[in-house]
Amino acid sequence: MSKKVIGILSMAYGTPTAVEEILPYYTHIRRGRPPEEQQLNDLIARYEAIGGLSPLNEITGRQVVGLAMQLASLDPDNEYRVYIGMKHWHPYIEETVKQMHADGITDAIGVVWAPHYSSMSVGTYIKYAQEAVEKWGGPANFKFVQDWHLQPLFIESTARRVQAALEQIPAELREQTPVVFTAHSLPARITQSGDPYPQQIEESGRAVAEAIGHGNWFTGWQSAGRTPEPWLGPDILDVIKEQAERGVKSLVICPFGFVSDHLEVLYDVDIEAKQLAEELGIQLVRAASPNDEAAFLRAVATAVLEQVEKD
Ligand SMILES: CC1=C(CCC(=O)O)c2cc3nc(cc4[nH]c(cc5[nH]c(cc1n2)c(C)c5CCC(=O)O)c(CCC(=O)O)c4C)C(CCC(=O)O)=C3C
Numbered sequence: 629m630s631k632k633v634i635g636i637l638s639m640a641y642g643t644p645t646a647v648e649e650i651l652p653y654y655t656h657i658r659r660g661r662p663p664e665e666q667q668l669n670d671l672i673a674r675y676e677a678i679g680g681l682s683p684l685n686e687i688t689g690r691q692v693v694g695l696a697m698q699l700a701s702l703d704p705d706n707e708y709r710v711y712i713g714m715k716h717w718h719p720y721i722e723e724t725v726k727q728m729h730a731d732g733i734t735d736a737i738g739v740v741w742a743p744h745y746s747s748m749s750v751g752t753y754i755k756y757a758q759e760a761v762e763k764w765g766g767p768a769n770f771k772f773v774q775d776w777h778l779q780p781l782f783i784e785s786t787a788r789r790v791q792a793a794l795e796q797i798p799a800e801l802r803e804q805t806p807v808v809f810t811a812h813s814l815p816a817r818i819t820q821s822g823d824p825y826p827q828q829i830e831e832s833g834r835a836v837a838e839a840i841g842h843g844n845w846f847t848g849w850q851s852a853g854r855t856p857e858p859w860l861g862p863d864i865l866d867v868i869k870e871q872a873e874r875g876v877k878s879l880v881i882c883p884f885g886f887v888s889d890h891l892e893v894l895y896d897v898d899i900e901a902k903q904l905a906e907e908l909g910i911q912l913v914r915a916a917s918p919n920d921e922a923a924f925l926r927a928v929a930t931a932v933l934e935q936v937e938k939d
């Protein structure tokens with residue numbers, strides 16, 4: 629019996645690959661409105677501070693290879709072809725869907741490289757993919773993983789990385805060290821339409837904390853946009869200030885809303901938050917990103933296979 633071919637559209641944020649690409653990339657994020665010169669220069673400076681450009685695309689590439697390997701080993705009865713489509717850079721989701729259709733893929737699963745669902749994050753990736761399917765006339769049978777924030781292997785691998793971060797704190801401070809689980813902030817208006825994002829962040833935070841038996845944890849938000857409307861808070865910078873006022877000397881941040889080392893992790897946490905913590909006498913340790921860790925990729929592969937089995 630011949631194997632069934634299943635196309636996997638794995639969707640990531642994307643990042644520019646040259647300094648000249650930062651302007652068109654930023655313009656794309658802003659839905660076609662170019663940024664002010666000052667905003668552009670700020671963004672370029674943040675990329676410079678992490679070494680010039682982001683390692684994101686390269687890490688995404690390794691994740692895609694690893695995901696394909698995990699799928700092949702977990703389900704040898706089907707043939708998986710894993711594609712990459714990006715939200716804000718090439719290959720855009722739309723281009724990749726076109727390619728999948730041209731390659732003769734009829735059965736496909738879309739999955740986003742982000743664990744928690746929001747209409748403004750994962751929902752937009754899915755919308756772009758669905759619009760592309762409509763535009764190109766296929767793949768005909770296209771389904772999507774909505775979220776995988778409680779996938780047990782994801783919780784386990786995150787728990788191991790948080791535990792490793794706690795172990796960098798002196799033993800006598802460890803138990804009382806707060807663990808802050810963070811995700812990208814979004815405009816607070818999402819909660820008015822019952823968006824599940826804040827609840828999913830809370831749920832996976834609780835599951836990870838339970839897995840390591842650590843009672844002192846809460847959630848926080850990072851990387852909020854600089855716009856006048858209110859964004860979900862508290863922001864991690866405010867969390868650090870508040871903890872310092874309470875006399876806290878050590879803090880672990882686990883930015884589990886992201887799956888790779890990139891600007892929001894390498895700058896917003898490792899540079900900006902760490903600098904503030906240092907000024908306030910707090911030892912701040914960040915949990916490592918999943919990147920291409922095998923246990924993490926197995927979690928995403930398992931979430932994809934659960935969707936395949938829903939046929
Ligand atoms: C929910 C969410 C995730 C997590 C889920 C997911 O992963 O999808 C995420 C991830 C990422 N966001 C990234 C980059 C950026 N996001 C921006 C701006 C924005 N993000 C938003 C949301 C999210 N973003 C929003 C609501 C805006 C404001 C838009 C506006 O202004 O209308 C800007 C503009 C400048 C700034 O605001 O900082 C940049 C450069 C990178 C790549 C970093 C790299 O290159 O290493 C990654 C992984």
Ligand SMILES: [Fe+2]
Pocket residue numbers: 812
């Ligand atoms: Fe973003």
